Amino acid sequence: xxxxxxxxxxxxxxxxxxxxxxxxxxxxxxxxxxxxxxxxxxxxxxxxxxxxxxxxxxxxxxxxxxxxxxxxxxxxxxxxxxxxxxxxxxxxxxxxxxxxxxxxxxxxxxxxxxxxxxxxxxxxxxxxxxxxxxxxxxxxxxxxxxxxxxxxxxxxxxxxxxxxxxxxxxxxxxxxxxxxxxxxxxxxxxxxxxxxxxxxxxxxxxxxxxxxxxxxxxxxxxxxxxxxxxxxxxxxxxxxxxxxxxxxxxxxxxxxxxxxxxxxxxxxxxxxxxxxxxxxxxxxxxxxxxxxxxxxxxxxxxxxxxxxxxxxxxxxxxxxxxxxxxxxxxxxxxxxxxxxxxxxxxxxxxxxxxxxxxxxxxxxxxxxxxxxxxxxxxxxxxxxxxxxxxxxxxxxxxxxxxxxxxxxxxxxxxxxxxxxxxxxxxxxxxxxxxxxxxxxxxxxxxxxxxxxxxxx
Numbered sequence: 001x002x003x004x005x006x007x008x009x010x011x012x013x014x015x016x017x018x019x020x021x022x023x024x025x026x027x028x029x030x031x032x033x034x035x036x037x038x039x040x041x042x043x044x045x046x047x048x049x050x051x052x053x054x055x056x057x058x059x060x061x062x063x064x065x066x067x068x069x070x071x072x073x074x075x076x077x078x079x080x081x082x083x084x085x086x087x088x089x090x091x092x093x094x095x096x097x098x099x100x101x102x103x104x105x106x107x108x109x110x111x112x113x114x115x116x117x118x119x120x121x122x123x124x125x126x127x128x129x130x131x132x133x134x135x136x137x138x139x140x141x142x143x144x145x146x147x148x149x150x151x152x153x154x155x156x157x158x159x160x161x162x163x164x165x166x167x168x169x170x171x172x173x174x175x176x177x178x179x180x181x182x183x184x185x186x187x188x189x190x191x192x193x194x195x196x197x198x199x200x201x202x203x204x205x206x207x208x209x210x211x212x213x214x215x216x217x218x219x220x221x222x223x224x225x226x227x228x229x230x231x232x233x234x235x236x237x238x239x240x241x242x243x244x245x246x247x248x249x250x251x252x253x254x255x256x257x258x259x260x261x262x263x264x265x266x267x268x269x270x271x272x273x274x275x276x277x278x279x280x281x282x283x284x285x286x287x288x289x290x291x292x293x294x295x296x297x298x299x300x301x302x303x304x305x306x307x308x309x310x311x312x313x314x315x316x317x318x319x320x321x322x323x324x325x326x327x328x329x330x331x332x333x334x335x336x337x338x339x340x341x342x343x344x345x346x347x348x349x350x351x352x353x354x355x356x357x358x359x360x361x362x363x364x365x366x367x368x369x370x371x372x373x374x375x376x377x378x379x380x381x382x383x384x385x386x387x388x389x390x391x392x393x394x395x396x397x398x399x400x401x402x403x404x405x406x407x408x409x410x411x412x413x414x415x416x417x418x419x420x421x422x423x424x425x426x427x428x429x430x431x432x433x434x435x436x437x438x439x440x441x442x443x444x445x446x447x448x449x450x451x452x453x454x455x456x
Contacts, residue, residue: 014092021090024097032060032099033083033107039076042069049076053084053099061098063089072104072114081107113211116218120245123220128227134251135232140271141200141264143170145231147190148205150175154257158205161261169265172197178206183216188225195231201264202229204246205236205257217244226250236260402434420445 011019034053041049047066052059062084064076076082085103090096106114120129127133144162148154155173162169176190177183187204194202204226206217216222217237226233226249235250236257247253254260266274326333394400398408409417409429417423427442 013095017090017092017095020095020097021092024088024090027088029085029087029102030099031083031085033081034059036076036078036080036082039078041076042066051076053082061096062101063098064101064104068102068104075113076104083107116215116245119218119220119223120248123223123245123249128223129248133227137232137234137252137264138200140166140266141169143172143199144201144203144264145172145174145194145197145199146203146205147174147176147187147194148203148257149178152178152207154205154207157258158203158261161258162265165262165267166265166271167268172199177216179209179213179216181216184219184222187216187222191222191225191229191233195229199231201232201234203234203236203257203260203264204250205260206238207257208239208242211242214238214242214244217246219245222246223249234260234264402432404434406434408432420447 032053034055037052037054037059039049039051041047041051041064043049047069049064049069051062051064053062054060064072069076083105084099084101085105086099086101089098089100091098123129146155146158148158150173159171162171172194174190174194176186178187191202191204206214214237217235223245226235226246232251234252234254235244235247236254236259237244237247238256240255243253252260252263254263322328402408409431411417411422412428415422417429423429423442423445425442425444428439429442430437430439
């Protein structure tokens with residue numbers, strides 16, 4: 001009984017939703033095709049997309065997370081046929097069953113749009129859509145060439161628009177096919193012909209149509225030809241919402257053929273009004289410029305006059321200073337000054353020579369005195385020594401011996417006679433005395449031996 005009551009106990013809402021969610025999670029991945037309805041997204045905050053996908057008998061809620069939406073390569077919208085790959089999921093907070101698409105593919109027209117989007121991204125990466133690459137379209141074209149179908153009403157609309165806005169614009173027309181599989185090739189030839197005529201701009205235009213009708217303007221060859229065209233290309237294809245790859249690559253894109261014609265041919269009255277306005281602005285600018293130049297010239301003139309006066313005053317002072325110099329006012333003054341200086345130098349020289357000689361004489365006298373004193377000091381020891389030596393010499397001198405009574409005999413040859421044996425009778429001798437001398441003749445000699453002075 002207790003077990004039956006436990007089995008019949010009610011579940012909470014969260015338990016029931018969790019039970020459903022667990023069962024739904026076990027379902028396999030599905031591929032579902034249908035038509036988009038009630039599209040909402042991408043959400044401004046999260047980037048997720050929410051919509052219904054339906055067929056003739058049923059519909060289901062679909063969620064596309066932001067990461068998946070960024071990889072689609074095309075824009076979801078109501079009525080678009082899609083093929084979704086994903087799984088069902090139960091949102092726990094509301095218990096709502098939704099299909100979470102992990103992959104979204106376009107079917108039918110959506111597939112064409114996806115292919116066009118992929119081609120557009122590829123061309124954009126190459127830089128064909130870069131605004132910096134695009135050529136400048138003249139504000140006022142005097143000659144344009146229209147590339148379009150000759151059988152439709154578009155060419156007449158363009159001609160009427162150009163004639164109405166500015167009849168001065170010359171129009172050339174090159175026909176081509178603007179729909180079907182062969183259209184891209186004919187448009188390429190028409191562009192080449194139009195560019196060879198060297199107009200100011202080429203108008204590539206076509207009326208409205210379905211996405212499939214405009215597919216010829218999504219051709220890659222046409223896009224590259226427009227980018228490489230030497231003449232600026234202005235497109236006006238379809239209506240306002242229609243944007244083709246040709247529009248993206250063109251140098252200017254207009255929403256309609258009429259708008260394209262208006263963009264290259266400003267209204268003649270607008271041109272006149274602008275010319276008048278520019279004339280007025282030019283006159284004002286010229287007047288302002290002349291006034292500014294006049295003020296500038298006046299200021300420069302006053303500045304130049306002031307500068308010239310200052311310069312002349314400085315030059316005048318410099319000239320006056322030069323003119324007041326003595327060498328210019330009295331050229332002989334320098335010679336007189338030099339002569340006076342020479343005379344003063346001569347006088348100083350005359351006065352200085354005696355003083356210098358007296359000083360020299362005084363210094364010489366002082367030096368002589370010091371020299372005499374120094375000589376006396378220097379010769380005093382020598383004088384004493386000389387006196388001693390003189391005394392010794394005098395003591396040893398034969399003259400001293402002679403002064404004591406001795407004599408020296410010399411023979412006729414002048415030799416000193418040392419012994420009697422050196423004499424011969426009759427020989428002459430000279431006897432030297434202490435005072436004077438005399439000559440004698442030897443009578444005889446006596447050999448009595450040596451006799452000392454003391455024995456004499």
